[in-house]
Amino acid sequence: MSHTVIRVSQIRSAGPKRRGGVIFSGRAVSDSGEIIEEGTLYVVVARHDVIDAGLVEPGQWWRVAGDMTEQVRIVNNYKYREWQVAAVTAELVRPSGQHLIALMAHSPAFAGVGMVKARRLWDRFGERLYELLETGDVDTLSSVLTVDVARQAVAAWTRLQDTKTLQWLHTHGFPVELGKKLIAFFGKDTSTAIEADPYRLLSFCAGWREVDLLALDYFKVGLDDRRRLRGAVEEALYRVIAAGNTATSIYGLKSRLAQLLGSQRSSKEWQRLVSDVIDEGPEHASFAVGPTGLIHPVGPLVLEMTIAGAIADRLRERNTCRLLTSDNVETVIAEYESTLPYTLTLEQKAAVQLAAAWGFAIVVGGAGVGKTTVLKTLYQVYDAAGVTLHQIALAGSAARRMSEVTGRPASTITAFLQKVNSVDLTRQIVIVVDDASMLDVITMSKLCEVLPPHVRILLAGDSSQLMPVGLGLILHALVDIPDMPVVELTAVKRYGSLIASAAQDVRAGRWPNLSTNLKDSISFLPCKQDGITNFVVSLYDAAPVETKILCAKRSGPDGVKAINYACQVRYTHNGEHLVIWNEEFEQQQGTGLYLHDLVTCNRDRWDVGIQNGSLGRIVSIEEVPFIESDDNELGKVLGSIRWDDGVVRPLYESMLDDLELGYGITVHDAQGSQWPIVIVPLTANRVLDRTLIYAAITCARTKVILVGDPAAAKAAVEALPKSYYRQTGLKIWLAQALAV
Numbered sequence: 199m200s201h202t203v204i205r206v207s208q209i210r211s212a213g214p215k216r217r218g219g220v221i222f223s224g225r226a227v228s229d230s231g232e233i234i235e236e237g238t239l240y241v242v243v244a245r246h247d248v249i250d251a252g253l254v255e256p257g258q259w260w261r262v263a264g265d266m267t268e269q270v271r272i273v274n275n276y277k278y279r280e281w282q283v284a285a286v287t288a289e290l291v292r293p294s295g296q297h298l299i300a301l302m303a304h305s306p307a308f309a310g311v312g313m314v315k316a317r318r319l320w321d322r323f324g325e326r327l328y329e330l331l332e333t334g335d336v337d338t339l340s341s342v343l344t345v346d347v348a349r350q351a352v353a354a355w356t357r358l359q360d361t362k363t364l365q366w367l368h369t370h371g372f373p374v375e376l377g378k379k380l381i382a383f384f385g386k387d388t389s390t391a392i393e394a395d396p397y398r399l400l401s402f403c404a405g406w407r408e409v410d411l412l413a414l415d416y417f418k419v420g421l422d423d424r425r426r427l428r429g430a431v432e433e434a435l436y437r438v439i440a441a442g443n444t445a446t447s448i449y450g451l452k453s454r455l456a457q458l459l460g461s462q463r464s465s466k467e468w469q470r471l472v473s474d475v476i477d478e479g480p481e482h483a484s485f486a487v488g489p490t491g492l493i494h495p496v497g498p499l500v501l502e503m504t505i506a507g508a509i510a511d512r513l514r515e516r517n518t519c520r521l522l523t524s525d526n527v528e529t530v531i532a533e534y535e536s537t538l539p540y541t542l543t544l545e546q547k548a549a550v551q552l553a554a555a556w557g558f559a560i561v562v563g564g565a566g567v568g569k570t571t572v573l574k575t576l577y578q579v580y581d582a583a584g585v586t587l588h589q590i591a592l593a594g595s596a597a598r599r600m601s602e603v604t605g606r607p608a609s610t611i612t613a614f615l616q617k618v619n620s621v622d623l624t625r626q627i628v629i630v631v632d633d634a635s636m637l638d639v640i641t642m643s644k645l646c647e648v649l650p651p652h653v654r655i656l657l658a659g660d661s662s663q664l665m666p667v668g669l670g671l672i673l674h675a676l677v678d679i680p681d682m683p684v685v686e687l688t689a690v691k692r693y694g695s696l697i698a699s700a701a702q703d704v705r706a707g708r709w710p711n712l713s714t715n716l717k718d719s720i721s722f723l724p725c726k727q728d729g730i731t732n733f734v735v736s737l738y739d740a741a742p743v744e745t746k747i748l749c750a751k752r753s754g755p756d757g758v759k760a761i762n763y764a765c766q767v768r769y770t771h772n773g774e775h776l777v778i779w780n781e782e783f784e785q786q787q788g789t790g791l792y793l794h795d796l797v798t799c800n801r802d803r804w805d806v807g808i809q810n811g812s813l814g815r816i817v818s819i820e821e822v823p824f825i826e827s828d829d830n831e832l833g834k835v836l837g838s839i840r841w842d843d844g845v846v847r848p849l850y851e852s853m854l855d856d857l858e859l860g861y862g863i864t865v866h867d868a869q870g871s872q873w874p875i876v877i878v879p880l881t882a883n884r885v886l887d888r889t890l891i892y893a894a895i896t897c898a899r900t901k902v903i904l905v906g907d908p909a910a911a912k913a914a915v916e917a918l919p920k921s922y923y924r925q926t927g928l929k930i931w932l933a934q935a936l937a938v
Contacts, residue, residue, distance in 0.1 A: 201263045202226050202283065203291055204240050205233075206256050219246045220254050223280070227259065241269070244285040257299065257317070259291040295320035298327065301381070307354035310347040318342050331355040376402055393417060397429025406433045406458060427475040430458045432484055435495045438925075444498035444639060444670045445927040451476070451493055489934070494927050498669060501643040503931045505672070508646035510935035512557035512655065513683070519557040519654070521583035527554045534578045542575065543568065549685040550576050553656050554583075556683040560634075560657045560676060563687030564705050565896040566698050569658055570603045572687070573630065576656075577606065585626045585654070590614045592641065594802065594809030596633040596870025598842070608632075610809050611641055612802050618648050627653045633870040634659035635889075638668030639928070662705045664869055664889045665921035674921045675928045696720050697895060697902055704892045709912040712904065720895070720902040722911070727881050731755045734879050734905055735764045738861070742769075744874040747862030748894045750886050756879035756906060762859035769861075770794050774819050776836060778851060789854055793819050797839065798860035798867070799853075805832065807847055811867055813860050814841040816849065823851070869893045875901040882910035887920045 204224040211221040223241045226234040242262050264285040299320055303313040319327055319342050330338055331352060339348035367377040379402045384391045392398060396413035413419040419426055434454035438446045455472060485495045531550055535541050549572045553559045563569050580587050589608035591597040601608040629649065631637060634657040661677045677684050690698060696719045703710040712722040725733045738745050749758045770792035777788050799812045816839050823834035826848065833851030840846045876898040880886065891911060895902050904911065
């Protein structure tokens with residue numbers, strides 16, 4: 199049995215929620231912290247009765263004893279050796295000091311220290327470092343730092359006065375990231391603030407169970423303590439928000455409280471006291487009770503009131519915001535019609551007149567009703583009136599589609615907000631938001647905050663499409679408000695299409711009569727869940743270039759992850775692997791991507807010219823990655839990707855975290871885009887509803903193949919859409935704003 203001191207570099211595995219046993223890796227070090235054997239990795243496997251997983255973190259030193267065996271492992275086709283220690287005993291020799299290291303490495307006050315020197319200070323002095331900084335021992339600190347940097351570090355420490363706070367966080371085992379947030383908010387009063395009310399931790403992304411256990415066991419808070427009940431109300435409201443709601447009823451709030459504190463049918467004391475705590479809510483500024491009796495958490499309330507105020511400002515100015523006279527608009531429409539092989543419907547003309555007359559307006563309608571024709575005609579009106587147009591959409595795929603069909607530039611909302619300071623907002627401007635059904639209150643409030651009241655806003659979309667992934671409802675809420683400037687297009691222009699007919703049925707909540715014949719333009723092929731992954735890949739194999747797989751969810755056999763991996767195994771897994779250098783193992787390691795893989799970008803990366811939702815294919819891998827220029831922020835060039843705009847761009851190392859396999863994508867990511875063929879796996883799950891199925895069907899130009907459980911799909915179509923159950927307050931605040 200060997201005894202070894204291991205400096206932890208990585209937690210490989212821990213019990214659920216960091217409880218139970220743990221597996222961690224690191225280097226063997228001497229008592230002074232020197233690495234004993236360069237290139238030798240130790241992996242410690244410890245049962246829960248040897249080490250509690252919640253105690254282990256990178257940077258710590260552990261003295262472990264146990265049998266040691268040499269292991270040969272293969273990761274991503276690379277072989278390496280490591281020593282595995284089956285720990286019988288384990289002793290914490292030196293804590294990680296992560297709170298102090300993080301402070302010195304990231305605070306501008308400690309400029310010149312940095313992560314490497316901060317860690318060296320801790321490795322050299324350990325707990326003594328607090329004392330050295332407190333007493334201003336520049337001479338001793340200078341054995342690691344220069345004299346000037348040591349003096350600056352001492353001066354910064356004196357100014358920040360975080361000694362006791364850091365030690366308190368360290369003693370109580372708070373995670374580093376949580377500690378950073380607490381110090382940033384409370385400063386040197388952190389320990390006092392948390393001891394006074396441990397449930398304040400809920401505001402800093404700590405979980406209810408962990409906070410409640412800490413409060414009850416360590417700080418001895420009573421079960422019926424007002425602080426605990428207020429904390430439970432706060433947690434219940436967080437869960438209301440997490441479900442996408444911006445408001446809840448008293449009954450809904452108490453139902454969530456019962457999940458935290460116990461059944462409403464029990465005799466627990468909280469039931470008698472919680473009403474008083476709820477009454478105190480407005481006093482503590484955590485929520486407000488609206489005019490209809492709904493409870494509105496303060497954060498979403500502020501966002502919705504911002505949106506309501508911005509819309510009300512634009513609705514009040516109807517007499518001054520008309521762009522052209524009605525007759526002049528008719529003239530522009532007629533001139534544009536003369537260039538088309540068809541004429542506009544009365545609904546379409548009404549939509550153009552509406553948008554020209556109001557500073558805020560909405561155009562909605564299902565697939566094939568001519569929303570694009572309305573927009574293209576309306577843009578002629580904007581041009582005639584000298585109005586500058588900005589087309590935006592939530593997803594990059596929707597923005598690209600918008601640009602393709604209108605022939606005008608479009609961007610994501612995120613990109614527009616990033617460049618809004620360079621936009622001359624004093625001019626006549628209109629912001630057209632397409633695919634607006636997925637617009638959430640956070641994004642809409644950001645738009646409303648930066649746009650002056652004279653800037654026109656037009657929302658275009660389909661309220662029968664997917665609701666926002668994020669918080670609240672915008673389009674779904676506004677279209678039902680009386681006197682709101684809304685035109686709904688209902689006349690379907692795409693006649694004779696089985697796809698269009700099925701889409702209209704699903705939109706209306708009717709299950710269409712679908713065949714099982716793959717030759718038809720739309721079909722439903724029954725398939726059991728355990729075989730759906732391979733079945734979908736076999737269907738995709740018939741026409742992979744023209745086909746996109748659209749999934750309802752990310753996990754499970756019918757989810758994006760499983761289907762993407764199966765496609766990768768089918769098409770590219772035996773080819774060239776994209777690898778990078780792994781610092782921990784000191785050798786090459788695979789990235790999970792292969793030459794010719796289809797990939798998608800999951801956030802805007804304007805620094806490399808792509809948007810959230812951009813799709814591409816890896817077309818080359820560099821034999822030796824290289825730095826493209828002196829500006830190394832993007833990292834090494836690993837290869838190249840041909841993106842869906844036809845441009846081949848470098849694949850930088852910094853992009854890896856933003857790339858996912860793209861053979862299949864979620865319906866949410868696909869809404870607003872189209873492909874010749876779509877394959878849609880459908881099984882019973884919590885996100886399935888008619889709007890998702892409708893959105894998926896409308897992404898196809900020539901063929902739709904639904905696969906999976908027809909009974910689950912039929913039930914989802916015939917049930918009310920999930921947006922119906924989302925509680926919001928936008929209507930309430932808009933009515934209030936217009937009444938002023």
